[in-house]
Amino acid sequence: MTTISNTTSSTSTGVTTDVYNRVAQTMAPATTAANKINASITKDQTKLSALGQLQSALASFQKIAAGLTGAGLSTTAASSAKNVLSATSTGTAKAGTYALDVKQLAQGQFLTSEEFATGTDGKVGSGATTTVKIDFGTTGGDKGFVTGAASASVTIDSSNNTPEGIAAAFKAAGVDVSVVKGDNGKYSLSIDGKDGAANSMRISVSGDAALKNLLTYDPTGTQKMKQTTAAQDAILTVDGKQITSASNTIKDTAIGGATLNLVGAGKSDVTIAAGASQIGDNLKSFVAAYNDLNAKMLKLQKGDLKSDTAMNQAVSQMSMLLKTGGGTVSVSKLAAAGITQDKDGNMVLDDKKLQAALTTDSSAVAGLFTTTDGRGIADLLSAKASALTSSSSVLTRETSLTTNEITNLNTKKASMTKALTAQANALAALYTAQAQTGAGSALNGTGSGTLFDMLG
Incomplete structure (x- = not known):
């Protein structure tokens, strides 16, 4: 960071310790204000991260719960x-x-180049900057090759025009390329495309002629590479x-x-x-997913989101469904099936009770958790998690407000930095002149420092 130099040398382009200390003393009130802004930004960034963790935890649980709802668990x-x-x-x-x-x-397209004598560390071509473009799309029919939305681009030059370098450049662009050594000791490049007809490739090369002759592949035109497998x-x-x-x-x-x-x-x-066993397995997965969510919520509630409205709402509403059944599920029947809630809000599963209930009437147990009209406890918890993360939820509004506040604080910080840095520069120059210690910029001789740099 650029700071006000506190050198004691009278010939230095920086300022003396005395000048530095005088500027710092004069700017002390500004230091306090700046520190408050920095603290507010840090606090809001911590809150924003925690809100994101809460949203992610709710969304993950909702996805698992939704997968077990609908026609049944059985x-x-x-x-x-x-x-x-x-x-x-x-x-x-x-x-x-x-x-x-x-x-x-389904399979991916597989292309191979002609063989070349260069070893894996040898150079291919002249090293002139070359652009290789890979278009993805479908081929065949009256329209020939029809490009999709995505494409990839690779640059080959003197820094990577070895077989391994070319393969690495393709892989960095998301295209799987390997160097293959034949029985005759010569090498070739092979391209293994992704599964699906829409992932057919068209490769065009501009630049080095050797690479153009090695890598060009147009399904409706010039084909320097050989297709051994078509995408489908x-x-x-x-x-x-x-x-x-x-x-x-x-x-x-x-x-x-x-x-x-x-x-x-x-x-x-x-x-x-x-099958009753499938119901039991699915319910165990559901209980584990809920307890993972509850553990995350409790950690955030005791930490970075302590006393937060959205956080408290999520804990309260999710827990309340288990305490009351949401008015549609009998809590006593859940307990009879082996599902209760402990003091921390976790679901507790008594496997012996669950297996006994499944033996007696597995469909009735499944019905406690999910029904075709969405009135089981898994249905309700899934719907509640979805509502808590919706665009109109308190969590979403808090996230938006916090994001806006961080933006506003950063704008205020930039403005304050500019104004107070000018003031600090002026003071340092004034005090330096008064002390007759030489001319030059007050901030390391460059004028590029900022008040916030000065504060550390």
Whole structure:
């Protein structure tokens, strides 16, 4: 930082210790005001960070809770052909057997360059600055290559025109490139694209001719690289209805409430079935997620958000639903199913009671937590977490107000800095002249210091 120099040398371009001390004494009231602004900014920044942590914790819990609500907690998924696909359920998938036929898997485009004799540390091309642009899009059909929204750009020059350097530059731009050594001792570059037809690549090169001859690839024009695998989407049918996906992991779109992981082409039945064990597992996950949220809220309430309105509202309203059931869920029935609340607001799960309740009537236990009309305790807690983070919530308003206050304080700080720095410079120059210790800027001879620099 630039500070007022307190050197004792009379020939220095800085100011003497005496002048420094006189300026500091005269500016003491300004120091107090500046420190107050700095303290206010620090306090607001701490609060803003804490509000962000609260919002993130509520959103994470809401996402987990929402995944367990809707049709119920009680379903599991099983595939009849593990070599074709595996399936899992969040518990909300509708029970039944679904006939699937996987026509093709999603895959990424794979391109390889011509071989070159240069070793991994040798230079490729002249080292002239070269720009490599990678467009992503779809190819085929009457329109040829149709670009998507994203593209990537790579710069190659004398600092990175080795095979490993080129590969590293591509990887930094989000494109997976590897250096491959053939049996003949020569090298080539391979580009492994992301899965999905929309991730087909078109590579254009401007600059070094050697790199242009090595890397250019236009699916409808010049192709210096060779395509060994084309980008494509996964294609499958579910009970005769065709589904396409850029990924081999398909969540909800093929079977609502279920996730499919495709591993090969072929046919498989997916059976969604009710199961008491799934209810128990899902409820344990739900309890753990709520307790993670509660621990975070209590930590913030005792720390950076002590006495904060949004914080207290979140703790009170989430906890109250467990204490009262929200008027729609019987607290006594929750207790009978093994779910109670301790003195710190955590959910406590008695596994023996839960298993006994599941054995007696698993659907009734599931109904305590989620129903089709959204009146279970998980439904209510999910909705409450969503409301607490909505655009009209107290938390959102506090976040906005705090952000605005930080902006205003920084503006005030900049203005005060400019004015008081001018005053400090003038005083230092005056006192220096009075002491007849030489000319020069009062602030390290440059005039670039600020009052806030002076304060540290």
